[in-house]
Amino acid sequence: MLTTAIGEIAVYMPTASPFVEMAGRAVDEALEFTAGWNFFLMEALYIPFEITACNTMVHYWRSDYSPAIAFAIQIVLYICFNLFTVRFYGESEFYMSICKLLLAVGLLFFTFITMVGGNPKHDAFGFRHFKDHPFNEYVTTGSLGKFEGFLAAWAKASFVCCGPEYLSMVAGEARNPRKTMRTAFKTVIYRLAIFYVGGALSVGILVSCKDGKLIEAIKNGSSDGSASPYVVAVQNLGISGLPDLIEAVIIISAFSAGNGYFYCASRQLYSLAERGFAPKLFSRCNSRGIPVYAALVVVCFAMLSLLQLGKNSAVVLNWIVSLCTGAQLLNYGWMCIIYIGFYRAVKAQGIDREALPYRSWFQPYSIYICTFFIWIDIFVVGYTVFLPGWWKTSDFLFSYLMIFVNLGLCVFWKLLKKTKMRIPTEVDLTSGLEEVQKHEEEILAEEGEKESNNNSLFSRIMSWVF
Numbered sequence: 001m002l003t004t005a006i007g008e009i010a011v012y013m014p015t016a017s018p019f020v021e022m023a024g025r026a027v028d029e030a031l032e033f034t035a036g037w038n039f040f041l042m043e044a045l046y047i048p049f050e051i052t053a054c055n056t057m058v059h060y061w062r063s064d065y066s067p068a069i070a071f072a073i074q075i076v077l078y079i080c081f082n083l084f085t086v087r088f089y090g091e092s093e094f095y096m097s098i099c100k101l102l103l104a105v106g107l108l109f110f111t112f113i114t115m116v117g118g119n120p121k122h123d124a125f126g127f128r129h130f131k132d133h134p135f136n137e138y139v140t141t142g143s144l145g146k147f148e149g150f151l152a153a154w155a156k157a158s159f160v161c162c163g164p165e166y167l168s169m170v171a172g173e174a175r176n177p178r179k180t181m182r183t184a185f186k187t188v189i190y191r192l193a194i195f196y197v198g199g200a201l202s203v204g205i206l207v208s209c210k211d212g213k214l215i216e217a218i219k220n221g222s223s224d225g226s227a228s229p230y231v232v233a234v235q236n237l238g239i240s241g242l243p244d245l246i247e248a249v250i251i252i253s254a255f256s257a258g259n260g261y262f263y264c265a266s267r268q269l270y271s272l273a274e275r276g277f278a279p280k281l282f283s284r285c286n287s288r289g290i291p292v293y294a295a296l297v298v299v300c301f302a303m304l305s306l307l308q309l310g311k312n313s314a315v316v317l318n319w320i321v322s323l324c325t326g327a328q329l330l331n332y333g334w335m336c337i338i339y340i341g342f343y344r345a346v347k348a349q350g351i352d353r354e355a356l357p358y359r360s361w362f363q364p365y366s367i368y369i370c371t372f373f374i375w376i377d378i379f380v381v382g383y384t385v386f387l388p389g390w391w392k393t394s395d396f397l398f399s400y401l402m403i404f405v406n407l408g409l410c411v412f413w414k415l416l417k418k419t420k421m422r423i424p425t426e427v428d429l430t431s432g433l434e435e436v437q438k439h440e441e442e443i444l445a446e447e448g449e450k451e452s453n454n455n456s457l458f459s460r461i462m463s464w465v466f
Contacts, residue, residue: 007185
């Protein structure tokens, strides 16, 4: 629901960072400043997480090497893909995305084939593991413990379920953005259903929540493939070779994710500088259009992965996960508030939503539901530190630090610039639209003939998939 809401803004106003810019237009410039920096910090912090994750996953095969070697290789590759030419980034992401897509589809087929008996043991286990209790206890026992288990799973899912909102980040660089973004946001719900829901369902089918290998790997803080439910399932079924293939593609996926975060973080810092929210130095580009100084700042964030050179790498990974989760949830929370401001402005100014190039579903009720649950999640994600005997200052800071950072950013800009809340009837919903519409007309005129020749069933299927 939130993704389609942001899609409405991105398609209406396809800029480099649509929802962040709309915060300044529809709510308050202080929120634009806060949401913009929070988004940058979130993306930048994901980079050391992915670098650390890649290294720990390599430990599935061997660990008798210095992690600094793996870190250095990944950071150098990120620099090569992002600092020299955008073409390298695009080409690398294209092929790595194909690998990720093949893995996701392959695991869905693997689940179906093995559950009906297509495995070395000829065991048609079907939905056998669904007979286990759907809710496991966590922290306490009984019904309360099961509810706390649900909260713990919710917090983990908040970290994992990210990505669709990044569609809006490419709106400003897409060719004919209103058409391509509209198509992308219309189909994203089906991709989420297939890959997120289908993937979660597959894990529940393949492995019991009480599987000894899985529990042991999680208790030991393993971050390599031994903690992957798919790898555990393959090992339980006695299939040789496949765990190595799965692990290899997962490493490629993690590297690809870090590569994407590097690109988005550098562009977000560039956008902040362009809007006057960061030093102008970061808006300078080289002859190839790459914001070099912004990218160098992102390299510094990548260096945070060197913290893993300490004794307990799993602790470092958990800290970064907590910071990223906090920033990500706040990012979603700000998105909700921004869309509400946009919706109110559209309604107050008498703009017919039916005439918008793309409309999200069930508004405004769906965005109110999102706002309610996301802001609850923001405050309960680290609730365990408040339980008797569970207090750890480090856990509290890494669970809730981003709330204080965002609050500080908002108050700082509010006091510095003395900004005011936008009145719905006075919100600027037209600046830049004329340029967008003119560009759209030129593209449609240029590609009219090509589009009619490219409207085959195969072309439509490929467009939906990719």
